Amino acid sequence: MTQELTDSTGASVTVTVAPAGLLGAYIVSVDGVHAGRADFIDPPGPEDERIVFHTEVDEQFAGRGLAGLLLGEVLMDITRRNLTLVPVCPLFGRHLKKHGDEFRAGGGMFRLPRPADFAAVTRAGS
Numbered sequence: 776m777t778q779e780l781t782d783s784t785g786a787s788v789t790v791t792v793a794p795a796g797l798l799g800a801y802i803v804s805v806d807g808v809h810a811g812r813a814d815f816i817d818p819p820g821p822e823d824e825r826i827v828f829h830t831e832v833d834e835q836f837a838g839r840g841l842a843g844l845l846l847g848e849v850l851m852d853i854t855r856r857n858l859t860l861v862p863v864c865p866l867f868g869r870h871l872k873k874h875g876d877e878f879r880a881g882g883g884m885f886r887l888p889r890p891a892d893f894a895a896v897t898r899a900g901s
């Protein structure tokens with residue numbers, strides 16, 4: 776997945792997904808420069824889930840709407856892949872608390888994180 780977008784300054788923004796086994800990341804770049812990421816794991820098991828556990832945008836790119844662009848692209852990709860989002864990352868949790876009904880109406884699925892999800896993130900990072 777690669778999406779070409781434009782930030783609030785009119786600069787070219789690219790969001791790509793970089794899966795790497797159990798761990799992966801959605802990468803946001805501005806004019807080819809890495810600006811941020813949303814990290815995830817796809818835990819093993821019968822459910823098709825994606826746990827998004829950390830999102831960051833470099834402070835030199837603050838105020839350009841990159842976190843929102845990244846969040847939107849992650850949600851669209853998860854919906855396209857027919858995955859269930861597990862929002863361990865506070866940014867995603869806050870967004871779904873406010874806009875969860877809209878996400879579901881657009882075909883997205885999510886569930887609240889459970890203690891085992893936090894343990895899976897910890898295991899994947901070690």
